[in-house]
Amino acid sequence: MGDVMTKRIFRAVLTGAALATALGGLATPAFAQRDPAYAAARSSGQVGEKMDGYLGIVGASTPDLQRLVNDINIKRRAVYAERAKATNATLEEYALTAGCQAILATTAGEKYQAPDGSWQTRGAGAPLRDSRCP
Amino acid sequence: MSAMIHPELTDRARAARSLAMQGSSRTRGAKRMMAAMLVPFALAGCITVNAPEEPIVIELNVNIRQEVIYRLAQDAGNTIEENADIF
Numbered sequence: 001m002g003d004v005m006t007k008r009i010f011r012a013v014l015t016g017a018a019l020a021t022a023l024g025g026l027a028t029p030a031f032a033q034r035d036p037a038y039a040a041a042r043s044s045g046q047v048g049e050k051m052d053g054y055l056g057i058v059g060a061s062t063p064d065l066q067r068l069v070n071d072i073n074i075k076r077r078a079v080y081a082e083r084a085k086a087t088n089a090t091l092e093e094y095a096l097t098a099g100c101q102a103i104l105a106t107t108a109g110e111k112y113q114a115p116d117g118s119w120q121t122r123g124a125g126a127p128l129r130d131s132r133c134p
Numbered sequence: 135m136s137a138m139i140h141p142e143l144t145d146r147a148r149a150a151r152s153l154a155m156q157g158s159s160r161t162r163g164a165k166r167m168m169a170a171m172l173v174p175f176a177l178a179g180c181i182t183v184n185a186p187e188e189p190i191v192i193e194l195n196v197n198i199r200q201e202v203i204y205r206l207a208q209d210a211g212n213t214i215e216e217n218a219d220i221f
Binding site: 033034035052072075076079080083087089092093094096097098100101102105115116131132133134 | 200211221
């Protein structure tokens, strides 16, 4: 619980800092947003969220798409590894949990991988997720 | 109930000879119950194999337990929010 509290305080401080910088005239976002190419690939359904916590190519692969997906997955892996260490979990455990959350966070029209391995388009309802997902 | 009557007391009736006839009502009841219980099994002698109703699910990393995922869920959710550029 203490960890959650610390995190909340930390985030509150971060938000405060972001506000301060915004007010100070520096329009730097608190958290960086998606690269336009990535955002476009996501909304067009070329890439989707896999169950294992990584991004996947849904249809035909192109070198550009592969590069984009690899780049994001390498970054994700680094984040997972760091957080897995901090939470005393394995990389796979953390990545799978993040996959649960990332699939849940998809918006209507985006692609995600269902437990049977098929690609699904997120609708208005809840996505089809692994039975262990919270 | 007639079985409860001891062979010596059955006057004109024939004496119970076989073991089954002499068996106590308790064991006979038990036998009847056993027989009744076996009937469905006997009727269901043919084994029918049906395709499962639910789609076949490929369990990814089956060794990862649900409780671990539940423990990490909050942290993973925060991680996604804090790294919005790669999620």
